[in-house]
Amino acid sequence: MNLISIADLCKEDIIRLLESADAFKAQRGHHGRPLQGKSLAMIFEKPSTRTRVSLEVACSELGGHPLYLSAGELQLGRGETVADTARVLSRYVHGITARVFSHNTVIQLAKHSSVPVVNALSDWEHPLQILADLQTMRQHFGRLEGLRVGWIGDGNNVCNSLILASAIMGMEVCVASPAGYEPKARIMKEAERLGGRIEVVSEPAQAARGVDVLVTDTWVSMGDEAEEAERLRVFGKYQVNSELMRLASEDAIALHCLPAHRGQEITDEVMDGEQSAVFEEAENRMHTSKAVMAWLMSGPREQYRRGFCASGAFCKS
Secondary structure (H helix, E strand, C coil), X not given: CCECCHXXXXXXXXXXXXXXXXXHHHCCCCCCCCCCCCEEEEEECCCCCXXXXXXXXXXXXXXXXXXXXXXXXXXXXXXXXXXXXXXXXXHHCXXXXXXXXXXXXXXXXXXXXXXXXXXXXXXXXXXXXXXHHHHHHHHHHCCCCCCXXXXXXXXXXXXXXXXXXXXXXXXXXXXXXXXXXXXXXXHHHHHHHCCCEEEEECCHHHHXXXXXXXXXXXXXXXXXXXXXXXXXXXXXXXXXXXXXXXXXXXXXXXXXXXXXXXXXXXXXXXXXXXXXXXXXXXXXXHHHHHHHHHHHHHCCXXXXXXXXXXXXXXXXX
């Protein structure tokens, strides 16, 4: 079992993972060590704060040994194929995570690895981020099904994963993006197949009106730096600010996967305001990562489906 796309998970999988993440969060420092004696290879082509730290701490607290591997430290940088790297690493470690530029890299890792591979970000998706977002929403509202979510800004990898997750979990999503920056057509088609209720509009107010959650991300992702001037011009009105928050429901929350460019896609007033769940969302990256690693690396999937306890033991439902 790998986690390359959030759509690799069914609704039951996601609920189980979120329940496990909640338990890990509540029992931090007092749960078991299901990864004792196991190692996790963490491949990073892109730098990171939250992804690296959350994975390293999560793995360590579960008793495992995380290995940070930058692209320059691997033979990938000297021409070794992704397939050969996967074959070798999977003889050493018990799991692989990869934060990469191209989605095809993580697909090739999974294809040729004999241990679980987790997409820790690619240009297509960011499933670990969306699991943390779902945990945050669920903690605030007590449910996911029926929630209305407004995405403001670039139809990027995080947006793609949100769209797919919403289709799986029965949420409604309205995406407001400028022309040419909408979510990928292939993602929309897959969400439709999954029964998703997705709307794409051009005006931020349309996506914000009456929603339970407002989500945004940077206008200039890593790899888009050459387009920065044009993106700043095009995305000027796609800002989550107090005016936009007032259009949302009274108890709405604001999310941002970070890092944030304050004053661009989100204002200080929202980031630091009472409706912000941004830093809880960031914390939840660690708890959901624990849930994913405990599932994929500590025992057979069929055992997990009977119910996973954060104590590190599998239990009956």
